[in-house]
Amino acid sequence: MQEKLSIHGAWSSRWVFIMAATGSAVGLGNIWKFPYITGENGGGAFVLVYLICILLVGIPIMVSEVLIGRRGRQSPINSMKDLAVESGLSRKWSLAGWMGAIAGVMIFSFYSIVAGWVLYYVAGMANGEFIDIGSEMAGKKFEALLADAQTLLIWHTVFVLMVMIVVAGGVNKGLERATRIMMPALFVLLFVLLGYSMTSGAFGQGFDFLFHFDPSELTWNSVLVALGHSFFTLSLGMGSIMAYGSYMPKKSSIGGTVVMIALLDTLVALVAGLAIFPIVFANQLDPGAGPGLMFITLPVAFGQMPGGQIFGFLFFVLIAVAAWTSAISLMEPAVAWMVEKFGIKRLPACTALGFLVWALGIACLGSFNFMSDLKIGSMTFFDLMDFATANVMLPLGGLFIAIFAGWKIKQSVLKDELSMQNHFWFSAWYVAIRFIAPVAVAAIFALNLYNKFTV
Numbered sequence: 263m264q265e266k267l268s269i270h271g272a273w274s275s276r277w278v279f280i281m282a283a284t285g286s287a288v289g290l291g292n293i294w295k296f297p298y299i300t301g302e303n304g305g306g307a308f309v310l311v312y313l314i315c316i317l318l319v320g321i322p323i324m325v326s327e328v329l330i331g332r333r334g335r336q337s338p339i340n341s342m343k344d345l346a347v348e349s350g351l352s353r354k355w356s357l358a359g360w361m362g363a364i365a366g367v368m369i370f371s372f373y374s375i376v377a378g379w380v381l382y383y384v385a386g387m388a389n390g391e392f393i394d395i396g397s398e399m400a401g402k403k404f405e406a407l408l409a410d411a412q413t414l415l416i417w418h419t420v421f422v423l424m425v426m427i428v429v430a431g432g433v434n435k436g437l438e439r440a441t442r443i444m445m446p447a448l449f450v451l452l453f454v455l456l457g458y459s460m461t462s463g464a465f466g467q468g469f470d471f472l473f474h475f476d477p478s479e480l481t482w483n484s485v486l487v488a489l490g491h492s493f494f495t496l497s498l499g500m501g502s503i504m505a506y507g508s509y510m511p512k513k514s515s516i517g518g519t520v521v522m523i524a525l526l527d528t529l530v531a532l533v534a535g536l537a538i539f540p541i542v543f544a545n546q547l548d549p550g551a552g553p554g555l556m557f558i559t560l561p562v563a564f565g566q567m568p569g570g571q572i573f574g575f576l577f578f579v580l581i582a583v584a585a586w587t588s589a590i591s592l593m594e595p596a597v598a599w600m601v602e603k604f605g606i607k608r609l610p611a612c613t614a615l616g617f618l619v620w621a622l623g624i625a626c627l628g629s630f631n632f633m634s635d636l637k638i639g640s641m642t643f644f645d646l647m648d649f650a651t652a653n654v655m656l657p658l659g660g661l662f663i664a665i666f667a668g669w670k671i672k673q674s675v676l677k678d679e680l681s682m683q684n685h686f687w688f689s690a691w692y693v694a695i696r697f698i699a700p701v702a703v704a705a706i707f708a709l710n711l712y713n714k715f716t717v
């Protein structure tokens with residue numbers, strides 16, 4: 263039988279898939295979001311729950327997404343539909359793909375605002391604006407940026423355009439090459455920063471904060487945040503990894519590949535945390551400072567480090583690249599679907615979607631200035647986009663994927679796609695995807711709802 267291929271193209275090797283998927287996974291979620299939500303949720307206990315979620319929920323679901331994508335060889339919406347039909351199920355399963363595509367647009371809209379901050383800091387570092395800056399000044403500078411809607415809009419627009427250009431060109435060209443150089447460079451600079459925080463920061467205190475397990479710090483809401491973040495950071499529950507899986511060569515093994523991606527992603531998050539918290543404590547900053555944490559601590563560190571201007575500049579460039587390679591995967595599922603559905607080229611599909619993201623992004627950036635009074639519940643529009651996607655839509659999407667892969671697809675199909683030689687690993691995955699992952703997601707949802715209505 264001839265191997266089925268995607269009309270959108272294929273990765274040239276397993277390595278390219280690993281790089282692209284790692285590019286998708288490693289992003290603002292690791293360097294910006296992980297440290298600040300860890301700070302807000304009390305540290306060690308939160309980190310432990312997050313690691314457990316990665317292992318027992320994230321990795322099994324990632325395996326399923328790659329499997330479904332590679333079997334379907336289309337956009338997540340159509341892959342889910344075809345696989346459902348193949349197994350004699352309702353076409354409605356494609357709704358999970360739909361929710362994912364919508365979540366992608368929503369995530370992109372606030373992601374792009376934060377990526378815009380990063381671009382602003384790239385320029386600021388290049389201009390030497392942060393030389394010798396103290397923590398108070400760094401905080402003021404960040405506040406001033408948030409208040410300035412026009413500047414935010416400019417950088418948001420630049421970022422959306424950057425992403426549109428790459429997605430329109432197809433993922434194969436350019437992007438592969440960029441990640442190949444940039445990802446290792448990001449690692450190197452993260453370790454440089456870690457070296458600084460080990461010598462100049464309150465390293466012990468930072469380390470303790472990240473790894474000291476104190477269950478009394480934990481609430482059901484933090485467990486939900488940890489679960490949601492394990493989806494967010496691995497790009498799961500919305501089809502990014504499924505879309506990337508549809509371009510994966512048939513011969514490569516899925517299991518080992520996925521574990522590698524998850525390990526790299528976790529490593530970057532932990533190193534980022536180990537680099538940032540010692541600086542927080544050494545400068546008497548508040549670990550629970552929220553989304554501004556990275557933008558206040560890092561300039562302080564780079565401002566004092568020898569050669570800090572250059573390192574700082576490079577570091578923010580690399581964060582921008584990490585954000586860029588992630589945002590591309592946020593757009594890919596919807597773009598691939600539009601191309602399949604309407605038979606159009608990628609460029610018009612990207613333009614339409616990019617415009618939507620851009621417009622929604624304006625409401626997100628307004629949350630920090632002209633729309634700061636608008637509260638939905640107790641959340642700004644920006645917070646709402648983050649909460650609704652990371653803590654609701656991604657876990658829900660993951661739940662559907664787990665049920666679909668674990669209970670609906672024929673075992674023979676699963677075995678054929680996974681082609682695991684080792685029976686033990688197949689069984690371990692099968693138990694996790696059938697029982698552990700769906701029960702964990704459902705239970706954490708249920709407990710949070712219960713707490714909302716009883717407290």
Ligand code: PHE
Pocket residue numbers: 286287288289290291292369493494495496497498500502588589591592
């Ligand atoms: N994983 C990316 C990050 O950590 C964000 C992302 C989420 C990308 C969902 C794609 C899909 O920054």
